[in-house]
Each structure stands twice: as structure tokens, then as C-alpha cells.
Amino acid sequence: MGVRAVLLALVLGLMTMVSGAWAGETGPSFPKAQGNCVEDPATMRRHHFDFLKHQRDDTMRQGIRGAKHSLKECVSCHAQVKDGHAQPINAAGQFCASCHEYAAVSIDCFSCHATTPQQQAEAKR
Numbered sequence: 001m002g003v004r005a006v007l008l009a010l011v012l013g014l015m016t017m018v019s020g021a022w023a024g025e026t027g028p029s030f031p032k033a034q035g036n037c038v039e040d041p042a043t044m045r046r047h048h049f050d051f052l053k054h055q056r057d058d059t060m061r062q063g064i065r066g067a068k069h070s071l072k073e074c075v076s077c078h079a080q081v082k083d084g085h086a087q088p089i090n091a092a093g094q095f096c097a098s099c100h101e102y103a104a105v106s107i108d109c110f111s112c113h114a115t116t117p118q119q120q121a122e123a124k125r
């Protein structure tokens with residue numbers, strides 16, 4: 001009986017840790033951006049993929065560019081600069097990748113889209 005009680009306590013403890021992760025206390029860690037996000041960070045954590053998809057649909061169908069939820073802007077703010085060079089935002093431990101590895105999400109966006117502001121300037125997208 002004693003062993004079971006201890007195990008139960010451990011499992012409950014783990015569950016609290018996991019839910020705490022999405023509140024930003026533990027879990028994936030990534031370089032912090034400067035300035036203000038396009039929405040508040042809590043909203044972004046929960047809805048960034050919806051925003052990105054709507055934005056893409058708007059651009060592709062209606063030719064709207066430079067709007068609020070542009071993927072280009074995400075990269076400009078969220079790519080970490082180390083020793084004067086921006087790190088690819090989808091590299092291990094970097095902003096987009098850190099959470100996605102943790103949550104086992106895979107995205108194909110960066111097979112086409114630039115992963116650093118420099119690459120954007122060269123490729124213009």
C-alpha cells in the first residue's frame with residue numbers, strides 16, 4: 001500500500017510539471033525575443049499556428065503582404081543572434097524547434113521559407 005501511495009504521488013507530481021510546462025515555467029527553453037509580440041505571448045502559445053495559416057491563405061489567395069502575422073516577421077524577431085550571426089530559427093534548441101521537438105510537432109514551412117533575416121534578404125521571402 002505504501003509503495004502505491006508513493007507512486008501515485010509521483011505520477012500526480014509529474015502531471016503538474018507537464019501542465020506547468022505550457023505555463024512557461026519548465027519544459028522547452030528557447031532564446032527570448034526583444035520588443036512585443038504581434039499578440040500577447042499566452043495567445044501566441046495557443047494560437048500561433050492558426051494565425052500563420054490564416055495569414056498564408058490571405059497572402060496566397062488575395063496577395064496581402066506585410067500583414068500582422070507574417071512568418072517573415074516571426075523570424076526577424078525570434079531568430080537568436082549569436083556572435084553576430086542569426087541562428088536558423090528551426091535549428092535544434094532555437095525558437096520554433098524547441099517547442100515543436102518537445103510537443104513532437106513537425107512543420108515543413110522552412111523547406112521554402114527563410115530561417116534567418118539574412119537569408120530573407122537574399123531570397124526575398
Ligand code: HEC
Pocket residue numbers: 024031032033034035036037038041042044045048051052068069070071073074075077078
Ligand atoms: C516585434 C517582435 C516580434 C514579432 C514580430 C513576433 N514576436 Fe513572438 N514574441 C516576441 C516577444 C518579445 C515575446 C515574449 C518573449 C519571448 O518569449 O521570446 C514573444 C513570444 C512569443 C511566443 C510565446 C513564447 C513563450 O514564451 O511561450 C510565441 C509562440 C511567439 N512569440 C510566436 C510568434 C510568431 C509565430 C510570430 C509571427 C507570426 C511572432 N511571434 C512574431 C516578439 C515578437
Ligand code: HEC
Pocket residue numbers: 052053055056059065069070071072073107108109110111112113124125
Ligand atoms: C512549397 C513551398 C512553401 C512551403 C512548404 C510553405 N510556404 Fe509559406 N509561402 C510560400 C510562398 C511562395 C509564399 C509567398 C511569398 C511571399 O508572399 O513572400 C508564402 C507565403 C507565406 C506567408 C505570407 C508571407 C509571410 O512572410 O508571412 C505565410 C504566413 C506563410 N507562407 C506561412 C507558411 C507556413 C506556416 C508554412 C508551414 C506550415 C509554410 N508557409 C510552408 C511557399 C511555401
Ligand code: HEC
Pocket residue numbers: 030045048049052074075078089095096097099100103105106107109
Ligand atoms: C511555446 C511553444 C511553441 C513555439 C515557440 C512555437 N510553436 Fe508552433 N506549435 C506548438 C505546439 C504545441 C503546436 C501543436 C499544436 C496543436 O497541434 O494543437 C504547434 C504547431 C505549429 C504549427 C501547426 C503544425 C501542424 O501540423 O498543424 C505551425 C505551422 C507552427 N507551430 C509554426 C511555428 C513557427 C513558425 C514557430 C516559430 C516562429 C513556432 N511554431 C513556435 C508550440 C510552439
